[in-house]
Amino acid sequence: MDSQEEDYQINQQLKKLxxxxxxxxxxxxxxxxxxxxxxxxxxxxxxxxxxxxxxFDILEPLLILKRLELPKKELRDLPQNLVKLHQLxxxxxxxxxxxxxxxxxxxxxxxxxxxxxxxxxRKLPDHIRVLSLLRHLHCNRTQIEELPxxxxxxxxxxxxNMHSNQIRILPAALAKLENLEYLELGxxxxxxxxxxxxxxxxxxxxxxxxxxxxxxxxxxxxLENLRNLxxxxxxxxxxxxxxxxxxxxxxxxxxxxxxxxxxESIDKLQNLTVLRVNGNxxxxxxxxxxxxxxxxxxxxxxxxxxxxxxxxxxxxxxxKLNVMSNPLSLAERRKIAAILxxxxxxx
Numbered sequence: 001m002d003s004q005e006e007d008y009q010i011n012q013q014l015k016k017l018x019x020x021x022x023x024x025x026x027x028x029x030x031x032x033x034x035x036x037x038x039x040x041x042x043x044x045x046x047x048x049x050x051x052x053x054x055x056f057d058i059l060e061p062l063l064i065l066k067r068l069e070l071p072k073k074e075l076r077d078l079p080q081n082l083v084k085l086h087q088l089x090x091x092x093x094x095x096x097x098x099x100x101x102x103x104x105x106x107x108x109x110x111x112x113x114x115x116x117x118x119x120x121x122r123k124l125p126d127h128i129r130v131l132s133l134l135r136h137l138h139c140n141r142t143q144i145e146e147l148p149x150x151x152x153x154x155x156x157x158x159x160x161n162m163h164s165n166q167i168r169i170l171p172a173a174l175a176k177l178e179n180l181e182y183l184e185l186g187x188x189x190x191x192x193x194x195x196x197x198x199x200x201x202x203x204x205x206x207x208x209x210x211x212x213x214x215x216x217x218x219x220x221x222x223l224e225n226l227r228n229l230x231x232x233x234x235x236x237x238x239x240x241x242x243x244x245x246x247x248x249x250x251x252x253x254x255x256x257x258x259x260x261x262x263x264e265s266i267d268k269l270q271n272l273t274v275l276r277v278n279g280n281x282x283x284x285x286x287x288x289x290x291x292x293x294x295x296x297x298x299x300x301x302x303x304x305x306x307x308x309x310x311x312x313x314x315x316x317x318x319x320k321l322n323v324m325s326n327p328l329s330l331a332e333r334r335k336i337a338a339i340l341x342x343x344x345x346x347x
Contacts (some may be wrong), residue, residue, distance in 0.1 A: 181204045
C-alpha cells in the first residue's frame with residue numbers, strides 16, 4: 001500500500017470516528033489529526049466541530065470561513081485563537097453565557113454581522129468602534145444599560161437591534177449613524193428621544209415599544225424613508241404635527257398610550273396601510289382619515305369615540321376595523337356597517 005492509499009484509508013477511518021456521534025471517538029479523531037496533521041479531505045467534516053477545532057488548535061479548516069455560528073453553546077468566554085480567523089464576516093454568539101464583551105472579537109475587523117443577543121452582557125466596549133465594517137449588530141435581551149461613544153462611531157451600521165435591555169438615554173451622537181435603516185429599542189427604559197433622531201434619513205423601521213417616552217420631537221418628521229413606527233405602550237399624550245411628513249410610512253402603532261387626537265392632516269400619509277391606536281383616549285377622528293387609499297387595517301379598540309367620520313366610506317382597501325369598547329350608539333354602529341359593507345368590523 002503506497003502512502004497516498006494509506007492516507008486515504010486513514011482519512012476514511014477518521015471520518016467514521018467523526019460521524020459516530022460518540023464523544024470519545026470524536027476526541028480520538030481530533031487527537032490523531034493533531035498528531036499527523038489535517039488533510040483538505042477532512043476540512044468539511046471538521047467544520048461541524050468548530051469548538052473542538054479551536055480547542056485542539058486545528059485551524060486550517062476554519063481559516064476560509066466567512067460565517068461562524070456558535071449559538072447556545074453555554075460559552076462564558078471565547079478561545080483566543082479565534083483571532084486567527086481573519087476572513088470572518090459574520091459571527092453568531094446568540095444565547096450563551098457571556099457577561100463581558102469578548103476582547104478577541106475586537107480583533108475580527110472584517111466583521112459585518114455580529115450577534116450577542118440573549119447573553120448576560122453588561123456593556124459594550126468603547127473600542128467597538130474598531131469594527132468599522134459592522135453593518136448588523138444584534139444585542140437584544142442582554143443587560144446593557146448605556147451605549148458607549150464608540151457605538152456611534154460605527155458609521156456603516158444599518159441594523160442596530162438593542163431590544164429588551166436597560167438603556168435609559170439616547171445621546172445626541174445618534175446623529176452620526178447616518179446609514180442606519182433599522183433601529184430596535186423596544187422594551188428599554190427610555191423617557192425621551194433626542195432631536196438628532198431627525199438625522200437618520202435612511203431609517204426604515206423605528207421600534208420604541210414598551211418604554212416610558214412622554215413626547216416625540218418634531219424632528220421625527222424628517223425621517224423621509226420611515227416605513228414602520230412602533231410606539232406601543234409608552235406615555236404619549238400627543239404626536240407632533242410633523243409626523244404627517246412621513247410620506248413613506250406604512251405602519252403606525254400607537255397602542256396603549258394616552259393620545260387624545262390624531263393629526264388633522266393625517267391624509268398626507270398616503271402610503272399608510274396599518275393604523276393601530278387602540279387603548280388611547282381618542283374621542284374624535286379627523287375627516288382626512290377617509291383619504292388614505294392604501295389603508296387596510298384600523299384598530300380603534302378601547303377609545304372614547306361616539307362616532308366615526310362619514311369620509312371613511314371612501315376607504316377602498318379597508319379590510320379590518322376594530323371599534324370595540326367605544327361608546328357607539330346602536331344607530332352609529334348601523335351607520336358604520338352600512339358605509340363599510342366590505343370591511344370586517346368588530347363592534
